[in-house]
Amino acid sequence: MSKDQAIVAKRYALALFEVVGVTKLEETVSELRLVKNVLEMNKDLQKVLAHPKVSKDQKKELIKESVGADLTPAVMNTVYLMVDRNRYTYITEMAAQFIELANEAQGIADANVYSVRPLSDTEIQKLEQTFAARVGKKALRINNIVDPSLVGGIKIRIGNRIFDGSISGKLNRMERQLASNGS
Structure with missing residues (x-):
């Protein structure tokens, strides 16, 4: 658009x-x-x-x-x-x-949480509490998306910010670091 x-x-x-x-x-x-x-x-x-x-x-x-x-x-x-x-x-x-x-008026942010399996209600609540404070919001509206390609861990997208704690993300970062050191 x-x-x-x-x-x-x-x-x-x-x-x-x-x-x-x-x-x-x-x-x-x-x-x-x-x-x-x-x-x-x-x-x-x-x-x-x-x-x-x-x-x-x-x-x-x-x-x-x-x-x-x-x-x-x-x-x-x-x-x-x-x-x-x-x-x-x-x-x-x-x-x-x-x-x-x-x-914005309510202090809420939409968040997509990518994980290898569906998250429990308790896990979603803990993520909401932790990451709402990190992005300066009162609450998060979490949408859990199952993505087996992550291998393990989670990846969270809130607006244009991405918090990547997945194993595949860590492997990609290590690969880039090794490639840049090897040049």
């Missing part, structure tokens, strides 16, 4: 953030995650939305049917406004921007 598209999406996200306020952030975040997932996963829907012969009303009805009619008026009106202004391609980016704003 270009810089201009990101700016436009952020404007819609900020407007929605101001409308919703702090009281309904969690509900709005969960609705926008649903909208984002539906639009990202359904390539046929994206093609129909981009088709010039499909009317704006038909596009709105398709989105309503795809996502479900149980969205709050603020979210639905924002999505409809974006369709009316031919900004439907920015809806997923707007959702991502809003989630980022909501996380």
Whole structure:
């Protein structure tokens, strides 16, 4: 996505953030995650939305049917406004921007934790406590991803920061160090 598209999406996200306020952030975040997932996963829907012969009303009805009619008026009106202004391609980016704003307001960060096996609830809680303090957040929303290629240990991605404690990561670092010393 270009810089201009990101700016436009952020404007819609900020407007929605101001409308919703702090009281309904969690509900709005969960609705926008649903909208984002539906639009990202359904390539046929994206093609129909981009088709010039499909009317704006038909596009709105398709989105309503795809996502479900149980969205709050603020979210639905924002999505409809974006369709009316031919900004439907920015809806997923707007959702991502809003989630980022909501996380910032609540002191929460999203974290992807890569491990060779699914982590227990206790392990997830310990990771959350340890790494939330490291990145200066109140809490982390952890998504555990199983990745057997790590061999052992874990790798954590929080925003653009990566904490790599995996065996494969250590082996890669050793390999680079040996290659640079051998030159």
